[in-house]
Amino acid sequence: MENEPLNPSKSSARHGVDPSWAAAEMRLSPRQCCAALVITAVLFYVLPHAWERIEPLQIGAGYRIPYRLGNDYWQYERTCRAAAGGDQTLLVGDSVIWGHYVSTRGTLSHYLNEQAGSERFVNLGVDGVHPAAMAGLVEYYGGAIRGRRVIVNCNLLWTSSPRHDLSATKEATFNHSALVPQFSPWIPCYRASLSQRVGAVAGRRLPILGWADHLRIAYFDSEDLATWTLERPYRNPLGALNAALPSPDEPPSPPPDARPWTAKGITEFTPDWVPLDESLQWRFFQRTVRLLRERGNQVFVVVGPFNEHMLTEAGQRGYARQKHQVAEWLAEEGVSHCVPPPLASELYADASHPTAAGYAQLARLLAEQPAFTDFCGQ
Amino acid sequence: MLFHTWTFLLFFAVFYPVYLLIKGTRLKLPWLLTASYVFYGWWNPVYLILIVWATLVDYLAVVGMARTRWKKPWLVLSLLNNLSLLGFFKYGRFVVENLNSLAAWLGLPWTLGDPDVRFLSDAVNSLLYGCGIDHTVPAFSYLLPVGISFYVFQSMSYTIDYYRGNVAFEPNFVRYATFVSLFPQLVAGPIERASNLLPQLHGTPQITRDDVSDGGFLFVVGLFKKVALADYLARYVDPIYASPGDYQAAALALATVAFAWQIYFDFSGYTDMARGIGRMMGIRLMLNFYHPYLATGLGDFWQRWHISLSTWFKDYVYIPLGGNRHGEVATYRNMVLTMLISGLWHGAMWTFVIWGAVHAAGRVLTRALEGTPFYQHRVPKLAKQVLTFLIVCFAWVFFRAQSVGDAWLILRRIASCELADPAIPLLMIGLVLAIWIYQYVWESRLYAVLQRPLVRVALVVGMVVYIATLITASDQAFIYFQF
Numbered sequence: 001m002e003n004e005p006l007n008p009s010k011s012s013a014r015h016g017v018d019p020s021w022a023a024a025e026m027r028l029s030p031r032q033c034c035a036a037l038v039i040t041a042v043l044f045y046v047l048p049h050a051w052e053r054i055e056p057l058q059i060g061a062g063y064r065i066p067y068r069l070g071n072d073y074w075q076y077e078r079t080c081r082a083a084a085g086g087d088q089t090l091l092v093g094d095s096v097i098w099g100h101y102v103s104t105r106g107t108l109s110h111y112l113n114e115q116a117g118s119e120r121f122v123n124l125g126v127d128g129v130h131p132a133a134m135a136g137l138v139e140y141y142g143g144a145i146r147g148r149r150v151i152v153n154c155n156l157l158w159t160s161s162p163r164h165d166l167s168a169t170k171e172a173t174f175n176h177s178a179l180v181p182q183f184s185p186w187i188p189c190y191r192a193s194l195s196q197r198v199g200a201v202a203g204r205r206l207p208i209l210g211w212a213d214h215l216r217i218a219y220f221d222s223e224d225l226a227t228w229t230l231e232r233p234y235r236n237p238l239g240a241l242n243a244a245l246p247s248p249d250e251p252p253s254p255p256p257d258a259r260p261w262t263a264k265g266i267t268e269f270t271p272d273w274v275p276l277d278e279s280l281q282w283r284f285f286q287r288t289v290r291l292l293r294e295r296g297n298q299v300f301v302v303v304g305p306f307n308e309h310m311l312t313e314a315g316q317r318g319y320a321r322q323k324h325q326v327a328e329w330l331a332e333e334g335v336s337h338c339v340p341p342p343l344a345s346e347l348y349a350d351a352s353h354p355t356a357a358g359y360a361q362l363a364r365l366l367a368e369q370p371a372f373t374d375f376c377g378q
Numbered sequence: 379m380l381f382h383t384w385t386f387l388l389f390f391a392v393f394y395p396v397y398l399l400i401k402g403t404r405l406k407l408p409w410l411l412t413a414s415y416v417f418y419g420w421w422n423p424v425y426l427i428l429i430v431w432a433t434l435v436d437y438l439a440v441v442g443m444a445r446t447r448w449k450k451p452w453l454v455l456s457l458l459n460n461l462s463l464l465g466f467f468k469y470g471r472f473v474v475e476n477l478n479s480l481a482a483w484l485g486l487p488w489t490l491g492d493p494d495v496r497f498l499s500d501a502v503n504s505l506l507y508g509c510g511i512d513h514t515v516p517a518f519s520y521l522l523p524v525g526i527s528f529y530v531f532q533s534m535s536y537t538i539d540y541y542r543g544n545v546a547f548e549p550n551f552v553r554y555a556t557f558v559s560l561f562p563q564l565v566a567g568p569i570e571r572a573s574n575l576l577p578q579l580h581g582t583p584q585i586t587r588d589d590v591s592d593g594g595f596l597f598v599v600g601l602f603k604k605v606a607l608a609d610y611l612a613r614y615v616d617p618i619y620a621s622p623g624d625y626q627a628a629a630l631a632l633a634t635v636a637f638a639w640q641i642y643f644d645f646s647g648y649t650d651m652a653r654g655i656g657r658m659m660g661i662r663l664m665l666n667f668y669h670p671y672l673a674t675g676l677g678d679f680w681q682r683w684h685i686s687l688s689t690w691f692k693d694y695v696y697i698p699l700g701g702n703r704h705g706e707v708a709t710y711r712n713m714v715l716t717m718l719i720s721g722l723w724h725g726a727m728w729t730f731v732i733w734g735a736v737h738a739a740g741r742v743l744t745r746a747l748e749g750t751p752f753y754q755h756r757v758p759k760l761a762k763q764v765l766t767f768l769i770v771c772f773a774w775v776f777f778r779a780q781s782v783g784d785a786w787l788i789l790r791r792i793a794s795c796e797l798a799d800p801a802i803p804l805l806m807i808g809l810v811l812a813i814w815i816y817q818y819v820w821e822s823r824l825y826a827v828l829q830r831p832l833v834r835v836a837l838v839v840g841m842v843v844y845i846a847t848l849i850t851a852s853d854q855a856f857i858y859f860q861f
Contacts, residue, residue: 027592027595027834028591028592028595028831028834028835028838029831030587030588030591032831032834032835033591033595035831035835036595036835036838036839039835039839040838040839040842040843043839043843044843044846047843047847193385194384194385194388195383195384195385196384197384198384198385198387198388199384202384206846208846208847209846211847212846212847212848215847216850224848224849224850225805225848225849226609226610226613227613229803229804229805229806230613230614230801230803232803233801233802233803233804234803234804236804237805
């Protein structure tokens with residue numbers, strides 16, 4: 001502040017350093033610069049791959065993506081690669097396929113395997129993944145699913161209201177927003193900032209970011225490093241990286257009430273069905289099916305099981321219309337499909353999820369469908 | 379638009395290639411100005427009204443000075459306009475609140491209304507509605523527009539320098555407007571002088587490979603400081619300073635030290651990024667921080683901390699007041715006044731004024747001591763650095779506290795020495811310690827170690843990998859934006 005010449009780096013000047021530079025300035029020669037860029041690029045490529053060798057992933061009997069890793073798309077991609085390595089049929093869909101109310105021994109894939117007498121079906125369902133997110137999941141992370149038999153679940157719950165359909169204009173938060181299109185087609189209720197949108201797009205393109213998310217989700221309780229260390233100030237973060245993934249049997253948090261819907265006091269309702277020709281979710285579902293077929297997969301679509309018992313008469317009429325249109329489109333496109341009859345009322349835990357007994361029943365119903373047996377026999 | 383967001387990356391990815399293509403043409407300045415206004419208007423387009431107004435009035439003042447013999451009235455016009463902008467937008471509420479408190483204390487039966495500037499955004503919205511445009515701009519909050527203290531000082535320095543005959547008249551308005559609003563340093567400095575920046579806006583910038591790599595890595599360092607260090611430290615500091623009554627001595631003391639580093643990483647990180655972007659554009663912005671926590675005295679500290687502001691105050695406040703030319707008493711008076719004004723520049727709160735006063739008092743008390751041979755030669759350097767750091771931390775308590783009452787509470791609790799687990803992450807301590815050692819080594823004889831290619835490449839790679847893998851997207855604004 002005084003009338004002295006400003007010389008902030010007397011000490012550095014003494015050592016022959018350019019005084020206009022502070023320690024913050026990493027001056028690298030062009031060759032060092034290239035070396036830094038190459039090393040960084042190599043690390044970005046190598047770290048996720050090296051980690052795959054450190055962290056074992058075994059897709060054994062009854063495997064499903066652990067609930068805690070539902071947002072871990074890097075892990076999903078890895079699981080797809082592992083699952084697509086064999087000769088199994090892959091089940092793709094939302095929590096109906098994943099089995100929200102049931103353990104790994106109560107899912108549709110489990111009962112299909114039981115019927116087949118072998119580990120033929122693999123559960124690639126993800127909890128909470130609606131069709132818009134599913135299209136993104138398959139497009140960006142499901143590249144390994146090629147030339148396989150794929151069963152896709154069509155859950156019309158996602159067209160049961162403009163809010164579910166994401167076509168409402170009022171701002172809404174929803175699961176897996178990083179998977180939906182960020183710019184086109186425009187999702188009216190999705191109001192992320194430009195930065196979040198660009199970040200989501202970058203996350204799909206840079207495996208290092210997905211891997212970093214994986215570490216955060218799998219080992220740091222889905223928290224960032226800062227939050228994790230603030231909550232555990234004296235623990236070593238490296239110690240948390242124990243390469244032990246959560247169990248597929250770990251129940252959702254909070255644990256869902258697995259009783260039939262009738263025991264929970266849920267009443268009938270009339271959905272505000274979104275016509276399919278205006279539905280965003282239906283467009284995304286169509287996109288998923290087309291994408292899978294373009295990749296040389298044989299696709300079989302299971303429409304439902306929707307809990308029609310929970311619908312009023314008007315609601316049931318609307319559902320019948322939606323179902324009919326879906327079946328019509330699938331037939332037009334030449335996609336094998338079936339629309340199984342509704343399960344018994346007490347076999348549903350809510351509007352679209354069966355109980356374990358419901359899944360067993362559904363597996364039996366599928367087995368009776370010629371389209372399904374044809375598909376499996378191919 | 380924040381430097382550490384994807385939005386900025388996208389903005390720069392569009393801006394920079396075009397800039398490189400047209401840097402030698404007449405389109406360079408309009409492109410720079412447009413980009414700067416887009417960058418600034420991203421917060422709130424209404425803010426542009428103020429920056430354009432400040433630019434226009436100062437430019438007219440300089441044109442007036444250039445064309446008439448009477449320079450002083452034009453300088454007064456510029457100063458009045460700039461200080462009115464700051465006074466209204468930054469200090470209006472502070473003045474009104476204090477006047478109302480004074481009136482209540484004196485038992486006077488009047489109160490002044492809260493100054494409100496929403497009429498500006500309301501006017502813009504009415505205009506948009508009238509034009510049939512289905513869009514509304516956000517309400518123009520009374521809280522001061524981002525960066526007003528920086529660009530007002532920068533613009534004002536030009537009129538003062540021109541009045542003094544230190545800079546030449548700039549006939550090109552677009553160039554002048556670009557000087558005021560140049561986006562890398564627009565919202566948080568460094569506060570550039572016309573004598574440094576304006577000449578760099580003439581002609582074709584020479585951008586070498588070194589400029590691009592140096593600038594890029596400087597940006598990486600700044601990004602690391604912001605997202606890996608400052609934002610991390612903030613997570614520890616914020617809850618403690620939000621309710622200091624809930625914490626004991628150790629946590630409060632450590633939070634104060636953590637804040638000292640947080641504000642350094644935050645502000646110097648911004649400056650590094652600004653300088654890095656400028657460098658990539660072939661523009662060299664001034665050094666703003668030089669390892670301030672290695673200062674061996676408060677005088678030294680102010681030559682290392684926010685250098686562009688401290689030199690601004692030296693040139694435009696301290697020296698015009700008389701500097702050290704009129705004896706010891708006048709020198710101390712001028713130092714105290716300058717520090718108090720500097721405190722007030724940081725914000726319209728008594729805590730900032732007290733922060734300035736603490737620095738002024740510290741400087742008055744230590745100035746003579748620092749000049750003694752005993753202090754200079756007998757006291758170990760590390761002891762001087764620690765002492766200076768402690769004084770600076772003491773002052774930061776007032777800077778960071780939400781009120782003067784909170785600041786006293788924090789100091790009382792720290793003095794009580796009641797110990798409880800401060801729960802500060804070891805990783806946080808390790809990171810800060812590593813930076814401190816790095817800077818210490820940089821200023822020591824071991825400096826050459828840090829200049830080894832392997833070390834520098836490892837540091838750069840380490841920072842990039844750390845940011846990519848361990849940091850989640852941050853939208854946390856920089857602390858100095860509020861000033």
